Amino acid sequence: MAATHPGWSGGAPHEPLSRVELHISCKNLPNMDTFSKSDPMAVVYLASGGSWVEYDRTETINDNLSPAFVKAINVDYFFETTQHIRIAVYDVDDASGGLAQQDFLGSFDTTVAAVMGGRGQRVTGQMKDARGGSMAATMTVSGEEVTEMKLELQLQLAARNLDKKDLFGKSDPFFEVCKARTGATAENTADAAMWVPVIRSNVVKKNLNPTWAPIHVPVSKLVGSDIERRILLRIYDWNKKSEPDLIGEVSTTISQLESAGVNDGFEVIHPKKRRKKKKYRNSGVLMVTSFALIEKPSFLDYVVGGCDISLSVGIDFTASNGNPATPASLHYISPYEPNQYVRAITSVGEVLANYDSDQRFAALGYGAKVPPGNQVSHCFPLTLDPNQVEVVGVEGIVHAYYHALHHVSLYGPTNFAPIIRAAAAQAGRHATQETQEYMLLLIITDGIISDMDATTAAIVEASSLPMSIIIVGVGDADFDSMELLDGDDVRLSHNGVFAERDIVQFVPFREFGSAHPEMLARETLAELPSQFLSYMTKHGIKPNPPLAAPAPSYGSVSSYGSAGSSAAAGLPAYGAMPMAATPAYPSAAPQPSYGSQPATATHGAPPPTYAP
Secondary structure, X not given: OOOOOOOXXXXXXXXXXXXXXXXXXXXXOOOOOOOOOOOEEEEEEEEEOOEEEEEEEOOOOOOOXXXXXXXXXXXXXXXXXXXXXXXXXXXXXXXXXXXXXXXXXXXXXXXXXXXXXOOOOEEEEEEEOOOOOEEEEEEEEEEEEOHHHHEEEEEEEEEEOOOOOOOOOOOOEEEEEEEEOOOOOOOOOOOOOOEEEXXXXXXXXXXXXXXXXXXXXXXXXXXXXXOOOOEEEEEEEOOOOOXXXXXXXXXXXXXXXXXXXXXXXXXXXXXXXXXXXXOOOOOOEEEEEEEEEEXXXXXXXXXXXXXXXXXXXXXXXXXXXXXXXXXXXXXXXXXXXXXXXXXXXXXXXXXXXXXXXXXXXXXXXEOEEEOXXXXXXXXXXXXXXXXXXXXXXXXXXXXXXXXXXXXXEEEOOOOOHHHHHHHHHHHOOOEOOOOEEEEEEEEEXXXXXXXXXXXXXXXXXXXXXXXXXXXXXXXXXXXHXXXXXXXXXXXXXXXOEEOOOOOEEEEEHHHOOOOOHHHHHHHHHOOHHHHHHHHHHHOOOOOOOOOOOOOOOOOOEOOOOOEOOOOOOOXXXXXXXXXXXXXXXXXOOOOOOOOOOOOOOOEOOOOOOOOO
């Protein structure tokens, strides 16, 4: 009973990074039947728009208190969002009745990232009863990436007898491969909103029988997770001073391209000519000269092999932020809501925390006078202790930020290069096949960079290292110069040396206003998997074998898969230390508690309507 895929909390990107299948098992479920055992069925809910939406159900297993459900639950995987899942288990007494007629056995909350980022790609935890209390029953959710999403299409095409479009010469043909969006049909191929170009070939000049250079494109980029989804091949005549002229198009699928022989061809059809000319046959023939589907390592392959995504944060403490004691300051600590710096830290940090095994993050500041010498520093630990640069968890970063804010003096200028070079020095230590770690440096700033030349040089040097840089601009400053560092359109260079790859993403915070924090995370992290893969591919680093799952310890594992406390793991407890400067949000505006459930009756109790 799969529902239409709802959007994830905060909105979902158009294209998933991958697709995973989830497997569910339980132990020690309560027995609700008098003369037999419970007949459990699992119902999977996804968080969408502040509520839980039913997504899919498993089969029902009769007379079993420790079921291992056979049916897998397939979900799209988005690295850049927190995909909350609630799995409720019911004892099915009446197969023809709704959930209200079944007995509620318990529920379990987790996220897709917690499952896929967990050791052995699984998470185990205690289930909750209808009142939100812990039960003796436990649930294990394991995940596995769907193989088809790892495939890369390597394709070479040729054409014969294409229409001549130029008055004084032959056509200059090239082609585009377009993916279908929802609502696309064979009748609306001219609708640009329905068919989106994904890749474009080279132009073959003055040739009606061209053979184009091979193209390489991820299958998921063309068809998502549906290998039979239609694609559109459009062939154009290139014009130097005007828009290209359509020669014709071919509607097909990847499967049809694969089965086409060298001598087989697809008729190239010009829609308008076919409608207007009775004797029209085609505008040429398209042929497949080579075809291959190659399995490429995915981002998840590296994650399950133990590669960590570590986070370093650099926070702007320059005087242009304004006096922190006044509400107009970007550093103002309101008793009612977090400021833009805290929102940026938490929105990005909470996503990345799932992919860092030790939960230790470097927390840095720049542009302030730092005690005890009151000297200006452009790279100092927020703990103000040079021996404790790292803190535990996202909460630790926020605590350290508040701590520094009450002990440093805002000053300037806005220099990025020292922070980037410090992060690069750490990133350079983890570029081996055996020990894999990739660093994300999050720089939050309120103004224009003062050391643009040095920053550009530092980024070009860092582009050969396993790291990416996200710059979030807070406030209303003019951030046009920041776009120069984001190499989406023009590759960054310094003194004639070009960056090895694009590693910078700039996002102005003001574009998100009061939007859900996941909107910011989605925008800032969307490019990270491709940047990660470009580094690993270029340097020949392959995924390590999947890590073995740890032996379950049901009593100490939370629903998000974190075993024990940081103290038990031997980590510094800075993230949990009490800070007098940390604001206590009043009860009138509480922060949401995602794991809580209202007290309801056990019989037929559905999951609550509130979701993160």
